Amino acid sequence: MANHDPDLNLIFQALSDPTRRAMLARLGKGAVPVGELARPTGLALPTVMRHLGVLEQAQLIATEKTGRTRMCRARPETLAATADWLAEQRAIWEGRADRLEAYVMTLMQRGDADGPDADD
Amino acid sequence: MANHDPDLNLIFQALSDPTRRAMLARLGKGAVPVGELARPTGLALPTVMRHLGVLEQAQLIATEKTGRTRMCRARPETLAATADWLAEQRAIWEGRADRLEAYVMTLMQRGDADGPDADD
DNA sequence: ATCATGGTTAGCCATAAGACTAAGTATCAC
DNA sequence: GTGATACTTAGTCTTATGGCTAACCATGAT
CATH class of the missing domain: 1.10.10.10 (Winged helix-like DNA-binding domain superfamily/Winged helix DNA-binding domain)
Structure with a gap:
């Protein structure tokens, strides 16, 4: 919060x-x-x-x-958020969803306090 | 090259x-x-x-x-390289190897032309 | 050849970034 | 309380950044 x-x-x-x-x-x-x-x-x-x-x-x-x-x-949370942004961009740039999937996987793996936080 | x-x-x-x-x-x-x-x-x-x-x-x-x-x-390669740097830092910051593992997994999953590229 | 279109170069201006020195404040050790 | 230690604040300097206009060059259409 x-x-x-x-x-x-x-x-x-x-x-x-x-x-x-x-x-x-x-x-x-x-x-x-x-x-x-x-x-x-x-x-x-x-x-x-x-x-x-x-x-x-x-x-x-x-x-x-x-x-x-x-x-x-x-x-670390801030770095994580930045990594997320990059992962998103990368997924888009590479024009397919499998990057995003892999990235969501890592999100799930940590699955603690600093969650996905879909704010952008 | x-x-x-x-x-x-x-x-x-x-x-x-x-x-x-x-x-x-x-x-x-x-x-x-x-x-x-x-x-x-x-x-x-x-x-x-x-x-x-x-x-x-x-x-x-x-x-x-x-x-x-x-x-x-x-x-995209450049963005990928940047994402890699961030992932590395994140792994270190979070003080354990599982982040790095997850990240290496994604590297393996793409495993195409723009690979790990250990030129640095 | 002429002219419009799409980009490029050159130069200006204001603000922000990165570095410094010098002097100030606030502990902690005696 | 004196003095050293660990930051802080204030102010200066130089260079970089982000924006502009105005004028220039190159290409495509007529």
Whole structure:
């Protein structure tokens, strides 16, 4: 219910930057504080903060501050929604239904909280 | 072999614009000349041309000029490659292998010309 | 040859993106 | 309470993006 529908504009925009994709990849392995996330990029902290802002606005990550450190973690549902959009397009582009079937299969396999969510 | 490896930067950047996604959607239903592609957008031709340039550079579409009209069509392989990247990330994010399995299944199911293409 | 049609090039403008430095705020460790 | 640590905020800079108009080139029809 807390799903403020994902905005493809923001999501794709966020994914279009290699630094951000790298940060996401690192976040895929677990939550990480801002500083650690920043170090491997070689960028200044404010720059990283901005990237995080973009990712958070796109709902690809969530952050939470505890004491003086801010933890960042990935939001899989958003990536899932994006994958769904792509799968849909692919099904259309390839002009047949079997792609869509396979994709629906994966949906059924997870069949948990973040369901099909046919909003578009 | 004519696959000038897809660049995720360009692809996501291209997908981040709603106008371009709309053009892609239309292109999903078949090849269309520039003019027709432009009309529903309400944008000036040069603007549309630029969008097409972005899409073409990202290899999401291909265009070919015949006489004085230029035909545009979608490049499904590129979308597939992108979907693959997303599926990979999703598998990682969700911290287990069953996603990846499901995804590999779909790869096997198509198992035609545009296969896994482990060139990256 | 002339003209309309369909696309292309060139150039302008406004806004947004990505990066930085410098200075500020808020913990936590002494 | 001092000082280090971990972010934050503010402001600047450069380049890219998305939109336009105006003028140009190429092709098809008359």
